[in-house]
Amino acid sequence: MNKVKTIAKKDLLGLKDLSISEIKLILNTARSMKEVAARPIPKVPTLLAKHIITLFYEPSTRTRTSFNMAAKILSANVTNVAISSSSVSKGENLIDTVKNLEVMGCDAIIIRHSMGGAPHLAAKNCQSSVINAGDGFNEHPTQGLLDIFTMQEKKGDLKNKKVLIVGDIAHSRVARSNIWGLKKLGAEVVVVGPPTMIPVGLEAMGVRVSCDFDAEIRDADIINMLRIQKERQEKGLFPSIEEYAKLFGLNAERMKKAPKDVVVMHPGPINRGIEITSEVADGSNNVILEQVTNGVAVRAAILFLLLSGKNSD
Numbered sequence: 522m523n524k525v526k527t528i529a530k531k532d533l534l535g536l537k538d539l540s541i542s543e544i545k546l547i548l549n550t551a552r553s554m555k556e557v558a559a560r561p562i563p564k565v566p567t568l569l570a571k572h573i574i575t576l577f578y579e580p581s582t583r584t585r586t587s588f589n590m591a592a593k594i595l596s597a598n599v600t601n602v603a604i605s606s607s608s609v610s611k612g613e614n615l616i617d618t619v620k621n622l623e624v625m626g627c628d629a630i631i632i633r634h635s636m637g638g639a640p641h642l643a644a645k646n647c648q649s650s651v652i653n654a655g656d657g658f659n660e661h662p663t664q665g666l667l668d669i670f671t672m673q674e675k676k677g678d679l680k681n682k683k684v685l686i687v688g689d690i691a692h693s694r695v696a697r698s699n700i701w702g703l704k705k706l707g708a709e710v711v712v713v714g715p716p717t718m719i720p721v722g723l724e725a726m727g728v729r730v731s732c733d734f735d736a737e738i739r740d741a742d743i744i745n746m747l748r749i750q751k752e753r754q755e756k757g758l759f760p761s762i763e764e765y766a767k768l769f770g771l772n773a774e775r776m777k778k779a780p781k782d783v784v785v786m787h788p789g790p791i792n793r794g795i796e797i798t799s800e801v802a803d804g805s806n807n808v809i810l811e812q813v814t815n816g817v818a819v820r821a822a823i824l825f826l827l828l829s830g831k832n833s834d
C-alpha cells in the first residue's frame with residue numbers, strides 16, 4: 522500500500538516558509554480534492570473526529586466559507602468563533618483565546634488577523650495546527666496557493682510565464698504570498714502600481730517593478746488585479762479614484778493591448794469600476810469565480826496534509 526504523503530509541518534503560516542516540493546504537494550493534493558468536491562456526494566471520511574475552529578478577527582466571505590466547506594468534505598467538525606460576540610470584546614488577548622479554544626479539543630485553528638505575525642504568535646503558543654487565513658500586510662497563503670493552482674490550470678507550467686500583479690502592493694498580503702510562491706515556481710513576476718504603493722526594496726524578492734501598465738500588459742500571460750483599499754485614498758497614496766482607475770485599472774480599452782489568451786484574476790472582493798470594470802471582471806478572459814471554486818479544493822488539501830497524519834487524542 523502506498524504511504525500517504527503529508528507535510529512535515531504543524532502549521533501553514535506562509536508561502537515564504539514552504540519549500541518547492543511542499544508547494545507542489547499541496548497543488549497535486551488539491552487536484553484530487555477538486556475531483557472529490559465535484560462528486561455527486563462530495564464527502565470522504567478522512568478527517569472524521571477532527572475538530573477545526575475558525576477565528577477571524579477581520580471580515581471574510583470566501584476564505585471562511587471555503588474552509589468550512591473544505592472541512593465538511595473531509596468530514597471534520599467546524600466551529601466558527603464570532604469575534605464581535607466573543608470575549609475578545611472584553612479584552613481577551615490572542616494567546617489566551619487560542620489556549621482556551623485548544624483545551625476544548627481542537628486539531629486546527631484557522632486565524633485571520635489585522636496584525637502581521639498574529640498566526641505565528643498563536644502557533645508558538647499552542648499544539649494545534651494553525652493556518653494563516655490572512656495576517657495584516659504579511660501573507661494570505663491559501664489565497665496565494667489557490668491563485669497559483671488556477672494559473673496552472675489555465676497556463677500549465679508557470680516557469681517563465683509573465684505574471685503581472687497590479688495595484689496596492691504595499692498593503693497586499695495577497696501580493697506577497699503570490700510573489701513568494703510564483704518565484705519558487707520560476708515565473709516572471711512584474712508588480713505594477715503607483716510608486717506610493719510599492720514598498721521600497723521589493724526587488725529583493727526577485728520581482729521587477731513597473732509603473733507602466735500599458736507597456737507591461739502587451740506580453741503578459743496572467744494579470745492578477747488587487748483590490749484597491751479605498752481607506753488608503755484618505756492617506757493620499759493616490760490623487761483620486763478616477764486617476765487611479767485611469768492609470769492602473771483594467772478596462773476593455775486596456776485589454777485590447779493584452780494577448781488574446783491573457784488570464785484575468787482577482788482575489789475578491791472586487792471594487793467594480795475602480796481596479797477592474799464589470800466588462801472585464803465578467804468577460805471571457807476572467808477566471809475569478811474559478812479561483813473561488815478552487816479555494817475549496819486547495820483548502821481541503823491543506824487541511825488533509827496538516828491533519829490526516831495526526832492522531833486525535
Ligand code: CP
Pocket residue numbers: 580581582583584585655664788789790
Ligand atoms: N480573497 C479573500 O480573502 O476574500 P475574503 O476576504 O472574502 O475571505
